[in-house]
Amino acid sequence: MSGPLxxxxxxxxxxxxxxPGLWPGPESPHARLEGPEARHLLGVLRAKxxxxxxxxDGQGRFGLFTLASAIGKDRADLLAQSLDxxxxxxxxxxxxxxxxxxxxxDWVLEKAVELDALGLLFWAAARSQGEPxxxxxxxxxxxxxxxxxxxxxxxxxxxxxxxxxxxxxxxxAAEPGIGYDGxxxxxxxxxEAAPLDSVDALPDPLxxxxxxxxxxxxxxxxLERREAERLARAGFQAxxxxxxxxxxxxxxxxxxxxxxxxxxxxxxxxx
Amino acid sequence: MSGPLxxxxxxxxxxxxxxPGLWPGPESPHARLEGPEARHLLGVLRAKxxxxxxxxDGQGRFGLFTLASAIGKDRADLLAQSLDxxxxxxxxxxxxxxxxxxxxxDWVLEKAVELDALGLLFWAAARSQGEPxxxxxxxxxxxxxxxxxxxxxxxxxxxxxxxxxxxxxxxxAAEPGIGYDGxxxxxxxxxEAAPLDSVDALPDPLxxxxxxxxxxxxxxxxLERREAERLARAGFQAxxxxxxxxxxxxxxxxxxxxxxxxxxxxxxxxx
Numbered sequence: 001m002s003g004p005l006x007x008x009x010x011x012x013x014x015x016x017x018x019x020p021g022l023w024p025g026p027e028s029p030h031a032r033l034e035g036p037e038a039r040h041l042l043g044v045l046r047a048k049x050x051x052x053x054x055x056x057d058g059q060g061r062f063g064l065f066t067l068a069s070a071i072g073k074d075r076a077d078l079l080a081q082s083l084d085x086x087x088x089x090x091x092x093x094x095x096x097x098x099x100x101x102x103x104x105x106d107w108v109l110e111k112a113v114e115l116d117a118l119g120l121l122f123w124a125a126a127r128s129q130g131e132p133x134x135x136x137x138x139x140x141x142x143x144x145x146x147x148x149x150x151x152x153x154x155x156x157x158x159x160x161x162x163x164x165x166x167x168x169x170x171x172x173a174a175e176p177g178i179g180y181d182g183x184x185x186x187x188x189x190x191x192e193a194a195p196l197d198s199v200d201a202l203p204d205p206l207x208x209x210x211x212x213x214x215x216x217x218x219x220x221x222x223l224e225r226r227e228a229e230r231l232a233r234a235g236f237q238a239x240x241x242x243x244x245x246x247x248x249x250x251x252x253x254x255x256x257x258x259x260x261x262x263x264x265x266x267x268x269x270x271x
Numbered sequence: 272m273s274g275p276l277x278x279x280x281x282x283x284x285x286x287x288x289x290x291p292g293l294w295p296g297p298e299s300p301h302a303r304l305e306g307p308e309a310r311h312l313l314g315v316l317r318a319k320x321x322x323x324x325x326x327x328d329g330q331g332r333f334g335l336f337t338l339a340s341a342i343g344k345d346r347a348d349l350l351a352q353s354l355d356x357x358x359x360x361x362x363x364x365x366x367x368x369x370x371x372x373x374x375x376x377d378w379v380l381e382k383a384v385e386l387d388a389l390g391l392l393f394w395a396a397a398r399s400q401g402e403p404x405x406x407x408x409x410x411x412x413x414x415x416x417x418x419x420x421x422x423x424x425x426x427x428x429x430x431x432x433x434x435x436x437x438x439x440x441x442x443x444a445a446e447p448g449i450g451y452d453g454x455x456x457x458x459x460x461x462x463e464a465a466p467l468d469s470v471d472a473l474p475d476p477l478x479x480x481x482x483x484x485x486x487x488x489x490x491x492x493x494l495e496r497r498e499a500e501r502l503a504r505a506g507f508q509a510x511x512x513x514x515x516x517x518x519x520x521x522x523x524x525x526x527x528x529x530x531x532x533x534x535x536x537x538x539x540x541x542x
Contacts (some may be wrong), residue, residue, distance in 0.1 A: 105400055107378075114521050151515045198537050203532070244422045250385050250524070257528040261474070262514055268470050 001016035006028070013054040013064070015043060015149040020057045029080040031055065031065060041067070051080065058148060058156035061085045086154040091209055092118040093259050095170055095252055096162060098125035098219030099132045099155075104249040108142050110247075112157045113147035115256035118212055119158040121172065124165055127221040132161050166227045170234040173214055185211025187236040188223045190218065192227045192235055194238035201240040208255065215239075215255050220248050284325040284335070284534060285310060286420040291328045300351040302326065309347045312338070323352065329419060329427035334409040357425040359512045362480055362532050363389040365455075366523055367433060367440055369396035369490030372405045373506065375520040377414050382520075383428045386416035386527035387534070389483055395436055398492040403432050440487055441505040445501065456482025458507040461501045461522055462485045465509035472511040476533035479526065486510075486526050491519050 007113040016037045024031045033041060035054070041047050047067050055078070056062035097108065099122050112120050121137050122132040136159045144156045162168040173187050188206055193200035207213070216223075216231060222230075222245070232238060241254055287308045292402075295302045304326070306313060312318045318338050326349070327333035334354035341347055368379065370393050384389050407430045415427045433439040446457050449540040457478055465472035480483070487502060493516070494502075503509060512525055 045320075110518075111521055114515070114517055115525075151517070153515060201534060202539055205532075207335060242531065244385070244424060246385055246422070247381075250382055253521070253524055254386075254528045254531075257525045260513065260525075261476070261529060264473060268468075268473055 001035040003022075013052065013114060014045060015152065017049055017052045017145045017149065018055045018057055020059045023057050023061055024083070027235045030068075031080065031149050033073060033076040033078060041076055042070050042073055047076070051077075056148065056154050057214070058154075060088055060144065060154050062154050064214055080121075084213040088111065089118060089155060091211055091263060092116055093208060093256060094119035094121060094158075095173070095255065096214060097248070097252060098217060098223075099128040099130065100148070100219045100248055101129045102220075102248065102249075105140075109140055109143040109173060110147040110157075111253050111256065113153055113254070114151050115145050115260045116153070116155075117256055118124050119160065121160045121162050123162040123168055125219045126165070126224040126227055129217045136161060136162065138198040140166050166230045169216055169231065173234060173236070184214045184228050184242055186213040187231075187234070188213065188236045188251060189216040189228060189231050189236045190241060191238040191246070191254075192222050192240065193225070193228065193243060194240035196240055196243055201238060203239050203241070203252075203255070203258055205258040206266065208267060209262035217248065217251050218260045272486065277434060284323065285312075286325045286327055286423065286431070288416045288420065289326045289328055291330045291332070294328050294332055295351055295354070301339075302349045302351065304347040304349060305345060308491050309345045312347055312415055315339050318347070321475060324349075326516060327419065327425050329416065329425075331359055331425050333425050349389065359417070360387060360389060360426060360536060362410060362482055363387055363484070364527060365390035365429075365483060366526065367392040367394055367484050367487045368486060368519070369394060369488060369494075370399040370401065370488045370522060372400045373491075373519065375518075376411075379409075379416040379426075379520050379523050380411055380414040380430075382524050383385045384415050384424050385422050386524070386531045388428040388527055390431065390434050394433040394439055395435070396490045397495040397498055399490045405432065405434075406430060437501045444485055444505060444507070454483075455485045456461070458502075458505070459484065459510050460487040460494065460499060460502050460507045461512060461526075462509040463493050463511065464499065465511040466542040467514055468513055472509060474510050474512070474526070474529055476529040477537065479530040480533035480537060484530075488519065488522050490527070 018031060018033060022031065041053065049067050049069055051067045054062060055065050064081040065078040066078045066081055068077045095117060097120060102222055116174065119251055124131050140159055148156055162172055173184060216236060241251055246254065287304055289302060289304060293302065312324065320338050320340055322338045324336055324338065325333060326336050335352040337352055339348045339350045358525055367389060368391060379538040395402050411430055417428055433534065444455060487507060512522055517525065
């Protein structure tokens with residue numbers, strides 16, 4: 001590893017995650033990387049004092065750092081070269097995903113980072129297999145961190161567990177959400193029973209990409225009627241992704257892709 | 272298993288794949304299911320004579336059949352109750368995917384069926400890890416069949432291997448393609464170097480969903496410059512999916528999702 005401009009072998013600098021609480025403040029350029037991230041830097045990449053790396057905190061902050069010194073194999077003292085930040089995104093999707101005992105959960109976590117999801121909530125639906133754990137697992141956050149290292153995103157989606165089935169979702173819909181001013185711009189649910197010939201059931205990508213929008217996706221097997229009816233009474237608009245049932249993770253990525261595309265389209269219309 | 276309307280436990284009829292060559296002709300309503308499909312029907316579902324099942328051939332034909340008799344555990348004689356067909360789709364995407372030694376290939380095959388890809392071609396790019404096999408593997412077709420059983424699609428995407436790197440892609444672009452009249456309506460490539468501020472680099476979903484369109488996606492790491500330049504000279508338009516690199520399978524599903532969405536939007540505008 002060497003300076004970012006001098007190394008043509010490496011298309012991007014290696015990124016490391018430094019939790020927000022350990023980020024250097026304005027008073028000092030020093031930071032310390034510990035644990036697995038430090039072991040990767042020192043043991044796998046065999047970084048040497050003077051090498052440059054990129055750090056990010058998953059809350060918008062990132063920067064270039066110089067390795068000042070290594071203490072053993074799992075502690076690296078770093079010096080900030082340049083610090084930058086991206087503002088918290090104000091538009092995009094929070095997906096509320098019906099719990100599945102699915103090997104594809106990791107995959108959805110990864111794609112949520114790649115496609116700029118604002119958040120992922122897991123909830124126990126009537127047709128869920130099993131129950132989500134009471135709190136978010138560290139392994140889920142770790143999956144998001146790994147995805148952000150790969151794609152270079154400065155923000156990690158917020159992860160959460162919603163207790164209480166659809167009643168819990170109705171409560172969430174009324175909450176502004178951590179770190180966000182104001183409530184949801186739109187409330188949606190994917191519902192196989194939504195009328196296919198109604199334009200109201202067709203997702204509007206620009207609306208999905210305007211403000212913070214909550215999209216409920218049932219587990220494999222979909223929402224039960226009474227769940228969809230309860231959500232409809234609470235103001236959730238039923239959307240359909242077409243005549244054939246899509247799998248859980250396909251539906252999730254489909255929605256994220258539409259919102260991502262619409263956000264880019266809007267950027268273009270501004271320039 | 273019983274008649275399709277009498278069984279409330281089963282939201283959809285179980286589907287079985289009967290290859291096109293074994294499909295009953297107009298002269299006779301008889302069909303025979305053999306091998307793993309018959310073993311599943313007889314051994315796992317324990318179907319009894321008189322039970323109804325759905326067959327499809329992956330080439331647009333499907334129908335309801337009655338189990339007439341079981342011969343041992345792996346042969347089922349069937350009688351057609353009703354036969355139907357869907358015309359070959361004339362619009363959508365053929366993805367030419369740079370080869371990766373990826374556990375995510377199966378996943379892309381599955382999503383291609385769910386999202387109505389017309390075809391998937393694999394090619395060896397300069398940055399590919401390894402080489403694709405000389406011919407399409409049976410296990411890939413089987414993955415598509417399983418996906419079609421799950422989502423109810425009557426058509427399977429065409430699968431192919433393109434030899435010769437970008438030169439092979441240029442030849443493919445000039446071919447009408449098996450079973451299709453006329454050539455490609457549009458030729459595209461995803462290219463990280465496409466100018467982000469150019470509206471020409473933004474995918475146009477309606478164009479992707481109009482006629483048969485070829486979209487080249489590089490392997491992880493993307494296209495090399497000389498590959499992108501060769502494709503550009505052959506008329507491929509460079510598209511970008513945004514400032515951050517998306518993973519191979521994310522890019523593939525993103526494109527399929529946009530085309531799927533645009534096709535539905537167009538249906539709505541017609542009704």
